[in-house]
Amino acid sequence: MLDFIGTIVLVAAIIVSINALTGAMPISASQRIALSVGAGLWTGLAAALAAANLFLGTNPIGPPVIGTMIALPLVATAVAASISPSVRASLLGMPMPFLIALNLWRLAGGFFLLLAAEGRLGGPFPTSAGWGDVITGVLALPVAWLALRGQASPLVWAWNTFGMLDLVAALAFGIISANGSPLQIIHAGQGSEAVQMLPWSLIPTVLVPMYLIVHGIIFAKLAQGSQRAPG
Template sequence: MLDFIGTIVLVAAIIVSINALTGAMPISTAQRIAVSVGAGLWTGLAAALAAANQFRGASPLGPLMIGAVIALPLVATAVASAISAPVRASLLGMPMPFLIGLNVWRIAGGFFILLAAEGRLGGPFPYSAGWGDIITGVLALPVAWLALRGQGRALVWTWNAFGMLDLVVAITLGVISANGSPLQVIHAGSGSEAVQVLPWSLIPTVLVPMFLIVHAVIFRQLARASQGAEASQR
């Protein structure tokens, strides 16, 4: 039953988030469709690899494969935004309150706690990732409201740093908790086994890169706003 509910929630989170992000970008309809199709294909690839057990910690290429799937969207986005002004403008053109509010989906991190209760995740990984996501998700809408009013800039910085750090720590703990992996350091029950297979593998391979990109864009928007404020005071 938990897998059934998780599949519905995760697929909904991915579809809604992709459509919301492309809809918020100041780009043409054709470009919006292209981005949505590309994101959909990437999600399909991640799901296919998980279905073929390519992310299993016991597989020699498991850690490398899941690491590549997480890293490639981040690298591609960073390179594209660095060399293309239109790409950079489309990312920075999304409203900051919207990007913050999108993190409300992170409340679904509660699934990590439930999976740990069922013995399908072990060690510090599910509790760090679960509670970190829950805190980020619960605070997302209040922080977005402050950002919309142009208030609480320090709180926005703090929330964004916490949200990004939560994802980085979760990835690290997940990798070093994978049973059978050459990178395993933490040996605790099931480790990160549940997130190596569907539907839970969609979290590290699709949602985590997406939210890391969102956090990076928010940081850049905050930095640009600070630079603009300093320039206006001169």
């Protein structure tokens, strides 16, 4: 039952977030469609690889495959933004309150705690990832509201830093607690095994890169705002 509910929530989070992000970008309709299709294909690829058990820590190619799926969107976005003014303008053109509020979906991190309660995750990974996401999600709307009123620059810096570090810590704990992985340091029951399989594998391979990109854009907008502020 938990997997069934999780599938519905995660697919909804991906579809809504992709459409919201492309809709918020100041780009043409054809570019919006192309970006949405590309994101959809990437999600399909992530699901297909997980279905073939290519993310498992016990699979010799599991760690590099899932690592590539996490890193590639981040690298591609960073490179595109650095070499293309139009890409950079499109990313920075999204409203700050919208980008913050999009993290409301991080409340789904509560699933990590439920999976741990069922004995399907172990070690520090579910506690760190679960509570970190829940806290980020709970604070998203209040911080977005303050940002909309132009009253929350220090708070946005703090919230955004916490939200990004939560994702980085979750990835780190997930990697070093993956049973069978050559990078495993923590040996704690099931470790991070559940997120190496569907539907939960969609979190590290699709949602985590997307939210890391969102946090990066927020930091860029905050820095841009600081540069424009009167000294």
